[in-house]
Amino acid sequence: MNLVRAELFKVRTTSLWWVMGLILVPLYAASLLFNWATASAGSPPPDSGVSDSQQAQFDAVMQPINVATNLYTSGQFMGVLIVLLLCAIIVTSEFFHLTATTTFLVTPRREAVILAKFGAAVVIGLVVWALTTLLNLIFVPLILNSLDYGSQLGEPAVWRAIGLNALAFVLWAVLGVGAGVLIRSQIAATLTLAILYTVGTSAVGLIFFLLTEHVAKWFENLQVLIPTTASQLMISGTELPANPPRWVGAAVLIGYALLAGGLGTWITKNRDIS
Structure with missing residues (x-):
């Protein structure tokens, strides 16, 4: 725990955390407004030219429970990007500020250091999740009531989605630390992860389409x-047509996190730090 507290102290003593926080607030607001606009638009009419499978997907997404889970998890897409970058910087800042050698001399067991960084990353992920969830619990009931759906807070699926959203933030935090181990340059890691997350996601999605x-x-x-x-699949309220089950999304994300965590620990233990 002392090592985890030390890692969190390193984050708190820089301006990075509040800069990321300032960036997160407008991104969260944009996400909430976008989800509200999508819910207000509803499904396209049957004669709009979409295929039957696409129409079924639109109709399922527009079910009140799925609208609610989407709104109550608003901010995930950009929130986990902030977490990803912050947690990568937990590692890369050691090399940027030339403190890595000192850190590993003070704590010779390298796996203990990297596990502490994973622990600090999990805390950061949960803090960002808690912040966006608190805002969602304040604003989303108002939006749902304006849509005549009610708050939906009595539905178990809503709380399951909120809980799985916390898991998503934790897993992305672990991915961030693993990425920071692989890309030791702070600037390179930040740019690479941001581009891969935003542009790369769209590009790969287009390829699959x-x-x-x-x-x-x-x-x-x-x-x-x-x-x-x-991430998006695992927090859906119900099983969506033409999509794998929700547990598949969770399994994929857990697999990436385990791979990043295991690889990051192994590399840190065996790679020359100086």
């Missing part, structure tokens, strides 16, 4: 291998 349309329909189910898609 083209494969689905022009090669085989089963490629559509493989989109769950995209980490952001897995």
Whole structure:
């Protein structure tokens, strides 16, 4: 615990955490407004030209419980990006400020240091989740009441989605530390992760769409291998048509986190730090 507190102290003594916090607030607001606008728009009419499977997906997403779970988890997409970057910087800042050698001299067991960084990352992920969830619990009931859906807080699926959203933030935090171990440059890690998360997600999604349309329909189910898609799938209120079960999204994200955590620990233990 002392090592975890030390890692959190390093984060608190820099301006980085509140800069990220200031960035998160407008991004959260934009996410909430976008989800509200999507819920208000509703499903396209049957004669809009979409396929039957797409229409079924739209209709399922617009069910009150799915609208509610989407709104109560608003801020996940950009929130986990902030967590990803912050947790990568937990590692890269050691090399940026040339404190890595000192850290490992003070605590020679390198695996203890990296586990402390994972612990600090989990705390950061949960703090950001708690902040966005608190804001959602304040504003979303007002939005749902304006849509005549009621608050939906009596539905177990809503609380399950909120809980799984916490798991998603934790898993992305672990991914951030693992990425920081692989990319030791602070600037390179920040730029690479931000670009891969935003542009890369859209690019890979487009590739899967083209494969689905022009090669085989089963490629559509493989989109769950995209980490952001897995995150969204695991917090849906109900099983969605033409999508894998929610547990598949959770399993994919857990797999990425275990791989990043194991690889990060092994590399830190065996790689030359100086």
